[in-house]
């Protein structure tokens with residue numbers, strides 16, 4: 001075994017072997033994998049080997065598509081068989097809501113180039129004769145679905161990696177991982193020590209324990225999972241072709257052919273976490289005892305849906321553990337706060353996702369960034385706040401919901417409330433219906449009178465519609481107040497603060513007392529943040545951005561740190577409110593002795609003033625697009641600030657408003673939001689954020705060359721707004737935009753503008769097709785809706801109120 005290498009990958013399951021292969025594929029050959037037993041010794045060997053593209057997140061679905069297409073390539077390179085069965089698969093729907101979800105998925109697939117089809121019950125019965133279609137409304141067929149041989153596939157990855165120069169050491173247990181002062185890793189094994197520039201944790205079932213060796217907490221947990229294989233079934237072995245996969249979300253089961261019988265697995269409600277206090281090192285190539293009690297209800301349901309199952313015996317039962325993150329997506333990428341430590345863990349569908357995970361990680365390590373937005377599986381999407389106590393109930397909830405309908409407005413109940421602000425009980429008393437963002441309770445809207453304090457999950461307009469309309473009206477006609485807690489906030493200090501910001505942000509760094517909006521770019525020119533930057537003193541700035549991107553942004557700041565600048569995440573320490581609406585200035589004037597008149601406190605000014613008893617930083621800017629102020633203070637002071645603003649506000653018609661109203665208000669101005677319009681999938685030029693880039697500033701900023709190139713050449717696609725002819729359901733995201741009978745683009749987000757009483761969509765379409773009044777159709781839940789491009793904002797088009 002060699003003593004020095006560029007990369008050590010810990011873990012020889014399907015994920016570790018895929019990472020190893022992709023590192024060699026992208027050009028790094030001095031890489032090695034250490035496996036404590038034989039390859040596949042964790043969850044991999046007993047997997048059912050199924051693969052599919054369906055995933056609520058479009059980028060995850062695209063990576064699953066990549067994984068599936070990769071198997072042929074692996075077979076060709078290695079001459080080994082992955083045991084591929086491309087039999088296709090159908091996901092069935094037995095409720096209108098499930099059918100809505102499948103139609104929404106089908107629509108998304110159109111611009112992703114995935115060739116899925118909606119089938120009628122009769123068509124399902126024909127292609128999947130084991131299915132009793134009674135009560136079935138339809139299904140979604142994907143020809144890419146299938147299954148493979150888990151062990152053969154993992155060994156094919158390993159062989160391909162070796163052919164690219166990688167070394168694999170089996171029966172080599174990693175016992176310690178110590179970071180050396182120069183940032184490299186000392187990997188201590190029972191066969192000796194290796195020094196590696198980079199370390200990849202692909203420890204699967206033991207990823208938590210491997211993480212602990214480096215002082216890293218990875219939020220994942222193993223769950224028990226069971227599938228059964230039946231005796232021979234005549235309907236199956238007499239058929240002239242292999243039976244396709246059938247996913248039955250109503251029965252929480254997946255089914256496929258295995259030999260001459262069937263194989264069926266369940267995501268049962270009475271599920272059980274495994275190894276709560278840690279995965280035993282002695283757990284080897286073994287299974288858990290059969291447990292039919294746990295899946296009794298699921299089996300009963302399956303006997304009705306697939307009657308031939310009831311006619312034969314059980315040949316074998318596979319019951320084993322595998323890991324999940326709280327939201328079911330993998331944990332991939334550089335671990336924040338640990339140089340050269342990479343995660344490839346929490347992969348719950350190794351045969352659908354393993355290839356994409358390997359490719360993403362290898363691109364990140366070798367090229368500096370993955371080619372697409374992978375925030376949905378970025379290990380940095382959870383913050384420092386996450387604990388094992390949160391992870392466990394969330395993982396259980398995720399397992400139970402594996403086949404549930406995923407609604408765009410749904411707020412899941414497990415592990416809540418976790419983090420709350422000092423306003424929580426006051427807002428609750430006022431009727432707040434909360435959602436959770438990055439572990440934080442955030443008011444979505446305020447119910448009144450007998451309105452139920454629960455938003456019905458729906459693809460259509462929900463029961464929050466009237467409350468949202470009320471709150472929007474209060475903002476546009478008087479003044480609204482909501483918290484600014486759910487912004488990520490950073491304090492930037494030091495003699496080099498300005499030069500550092502000039503380099504890291506593409507926009508102009510403001511003068512003292514002013515603020516500016518700025519994109520943050522990767523070298524490739526893709527967006528990795530949209531920030532508000534306020535200059536409090538020559539060497540002191542406040543940055544605000546998305547609350548959910550705290551670790552993602554902090555990791556970037558750390559990767560680009562400079563001497564004599566300190567960047568502190570103060571998201572939970574500095575909080576406060578925004579007030580917005582025509583009466584906002586009257587409220588502010590009444591609660592401070594500072595001059596906040598229109599002349600003294602202009603749009604994009606920032607002031608440090610006292611409000612009531614609270615020392616505040618006030619920014620004259622509002623995401624509502626109205627006359628408004630963001631008022632920040634110390635979290636300990638938030639209630640005092642609330643009392644001051646609220647008491648005075650009552651004289652001016654002040655009402656609280658929540659995130660639902662906020663997202664409607666921003667649509668009036670076509671303002672984009674992080675991870676919808678602004679994400680690492682898009683550039684500043686495409687999304688209009690290039691208007692905030694300072695091409696004149698003398699110093700180089702990250703992404704300058706790419707942004708200048710885009711400016712010179714123009715971008716091929718452009719973010720535009722549509723007014724949509726929709727009556728009961730609005731755009732959420734990724735609906736296809738049809739122009740002249742072809743899918744030409746997709747929606748990034750949308751919703752209902754309560755102010756203008758119009759359904760609005762924001763979408764990326766080819767630049768050549770952008771133009772005021774141009775017509776299109778947007779496919780929402782299977783229906784074509786007429787859509788007309790609009791360029792004039794629906795509210796305050798000339799900005800007179802916002803700037804006045």
Ligand SMILES: Cc1cc2nc3c(=O)[nH]c(=O)nc-3n(C[C@H](O)[C@H](O)[C@H](O)COP(=O)(O)OP(=O)(O)OC[C@H]3O[C@@H](n4cnc5c(N)ncnc54)[C@H](O)[C@@H]3O)c2cc1C
Pocket residue numbers: 010011012013014015016034035036037038039040041042043044045046047048049050051172173174175202203204205206207210225226227318319320321322344345346347348349350351352353
């Ligand atoms: C019953 C069942 C059915 C499933 N069916 C499917 C399916 O149909 N399709 C699908 O896509 N997925 C399925 N899965 C999930 C799939 O098994 C996992 O997604 C996949 O195996 C994860 O692979 P991994 O490489 O991340 O982890 P693992 O397979 O757990 O591999 C981790 C490896 O790391 C090694 N290791 C750990 N610590 C150390 C150390 N300190 N030193 C050296 N080596 C170490 C372990 O020995 C192990 O080999 C199923 C799982 C179960 C339990």
